[in-house]
Amino acid sequence: MKSSKHKTNKINYGAMTIKVESKTTDDVNYEVRITDDTLYRSDNISDKIIAVLSFNTINPDSLKIISSSKDYSSNMRADIIRTSLFTTFANININRTNDCLTTSIEKANFLVLNKTKNDFKGYISVPKVIIS
Numbered sequence: 755m756k757s758s759k760h761k762t763n764k765i766n767y768g769a770m771t772i773k774v775e776s777k778t779t780d781d782v783n784y785e786v787r788i789t790d791d792t793l794y795r796s797d798n799i800s801d802k803i804i805a806v807l808s809f810n811t812i813n814p815d816s817l818k819i820i821s822s823s824k825d826y827s828s829n830m831r832a833d834i835i836r837t838s839l840f841t842t843f844a845n846i847n848i849n850r851t852n853d854c855l856t857t858s859i860e861k862a863n864f865l866v867l868n869k870t871k872n873d874f875k876g877y878i879s880v881p882k883v884i885i886s
Contacts, residue, residue: 758777758779759777759781760776760777761775761776762774763775763841763842764791767834769792770790770792771790771791771792772788772789772804772837772838773788773791774786774787774788774838774842776842781811782811783809783810784808784809785808786806786807786809787803787805787806788803788806788834788838803823804826804831804835805820805821805823805834806819806820806822807819807820807839808820819835
């Protein structure tokens with residue numbers, strides 16, 4: 755039985771502290787949970803979870819946004835996701851267009867992976883992921 759590898763990374767996004775938790779059992783399939791870990795959060799923010807993502811390092815078209823919070827603007831969510839992935843994984847490439855994130859430029863008009871309208875489009879390429 756393979757053991758799960760878990761990594762937690764904290765980054766600053768403006769005045770916010772963002773916690774990025776990544777899990778994998780096979781160094782190929784990853785689940786990433788991005789949460790607002792700011793000590794003094796606004797009372798109108800109901801959910802600490804900003805986004806939950808999954809992707810596969812072999813298939814660059816595999817990024818899936820499983821869920822995301824409506825408490826943050828789509829611009830802010832896209833930037834937080836991109837920044838979180840950049841600082842957590844090596845050699846990750848995300849192109850952001852129209853404040854959205856999808857898996858490939860070719861599919862940007864057809865495949866929207868987020869459950870919340872068309873908040874994310876773009877492209878992700880993950881040639882190598884390093885988790886220590």
